[in-house]
Amino acid sequence: MQVLYFAWMRERVGAASEEIDPEGAKTARELVERLCARDERYALAFSELASVRVAVDQEMADLDASIAGAREIAFFPPVTGG
Amino acid sequence: MQVLYFAWMRERVGAASEEIDPEGAKTARELVERLCARDERYALAFSELASVRVAVDQEMADLDASIAGAREIAFFPPVTGG
Amino acid sequence: MADAGGIPTHVSVQPDDFDIGEEIERLARGNRDIGAVVSFTGLVREMTTDGEISAMELEHWPGMTEKALSDIAREATARWPLDGVRIIHRHGKLEPGDKIVLVLTASRHRAAAFEAAEFLMDYLKTRAPFWKKEHSARGGRWVDARECDDAAADRWSGQD
C-alpha cells in the first residue's frame, strides 16, 4: 500500500510517500508499530503518536480503524492552514 | 435658531434648513408644537412624532430635552444607512 | 487619516465608487503584524420587499456624518485589539449592483477583526445619519428603519 507523510513527519521519515508492505497489519496503529520496529526514522516520526492524524483512502480515520484493502494511508500532524 | 430636516421630513417641510424663531419654546417638543400650529407642512412632517429623531447642536437628544441656547436643531426619521 | 490611540482609522463620505482591493492593501501596507483583514461590502439590491428598484438615493447630513463614522470607528478600536479601521460610505444616486458601504478591520487575530466589522456595520445601520430612498416604476419611497437592525446593534451594549 501507498503511505504518505506530511510536514515534520515527512521530514523525519525522509520521504513524502513510499510503497509499504503492511506485513499483515490490520489497523493503522499496527502499521505504525511495524514501521517503528523497522527503522529509527519511523520511531522518530511517530514519537508524538497522540498528535498524529490518519487518513485511510483520503478519509479521516482513527489509529485503530481497519486498513484492510486500503490503497493509501496518510499520516500527518494536526493541520495549521488558514 | 437654525432648524434642519432630513429625508421625508425635509420633503414634507419643503426645506432642508431654515431660520426659526422658537417663540419661547423650551424643548424640542414645544418647538414642534409651535411649528405644527404655524403651517400644515409641519403638521404633515411631524405626524409620525414617535419615530422622529432630534439632535440639538449635533448631539442626539430627547424631544423633551431643553433647547435653551441651542444654535441648531435637527429633525430626522430613523437612519437607514449601511 | 485620524488616529485613535495610535491605531490608523480613516473614514470617508463620498459620492464616488471605491476599489476594495486597493483599500485593503493600503490598510495592511507597512504593518507586518496584521494577520487578518475583514471587509464588509454593502451593495444596492435590485429586488426589495416592495418590488424591483431602478435606483437608490442616499441622503446624508454633511458636516455630521464623518464625525458619526469617526466616533463609531473609535469605539471599535477601544473595544477590540485592532491595527486599523477603514469606513467608506457613499451618498447620492446609486444603481442596483453598486457598492454603498465598505468597512475594513485589521487585527493580529481573526476573531477581533470579524467581531469589530460586525459591530461597525450594526452601528452604521443604526447611528450614522444616512437615509435611503428607493426609486421604482411606482415612484420614490423612503426606506423604513428595520427593527432587526436595532436589535443587532443592541447586542453590543451589554458588553464590556
Added chain:
Amino acid sequence: MADAGGIPTHVSVQPDDFDIGEEIERLARGNRDIGAVVSFTGLVREMTTDGEISAMELEHWPGMTEKALSDIAREATARWPLDGVRIIHRHGKLEPGDKIVLVLTASRHRAAAFEAAEFLMDYLKTRAPFWKKEHSARGGRWVDARECDDAAADRWSGQD
C-alpha cells in the same frame, strides 16, 4: 466553478497571489440580489510567538486539498442562505505581509455573510490539509496547531 445546490462556489489552491477586489467583483457580478459580501484575508505576520520570521512555507496535500475546501464550502452553503462562496488558499514559500488565504461569502443579508465567513475560516484552520513552517535566523520550525482554533471550530458543531 462548482455548484452547491445552485449556489456558485469556487475554490482554488495555488502558489500565486490573488486580487481581492477582482475576486469580490467577480462573485457579485451578475447577481443584483446580493446585498452583502464579507471577505477574510489572512496575511503572513512577521512577529510570531517565537520571534521574527523571514519566510513561511505552506505545505499541502495535492489532490486532497481542493476536495477538503469544496466540502467546507458546501457545508457553508447548506447552513446559511448564501449567494456565493469563494476560497483561495496559497501554498509554497511566502514572506511577511504576503496574503495566505481569502474567504468570500455573498448573501442577501449581512448576518449570514458574516457567520458563514467565520465558519469557513474556523473550519479551514482545523480541517484543510495545510501545514505551515516558519523560517527565521534560527532555522525552520513547524507551526503547532492551536487549541483555540479547535475550540473555535467546535462552536459550530452544536448548531442545526
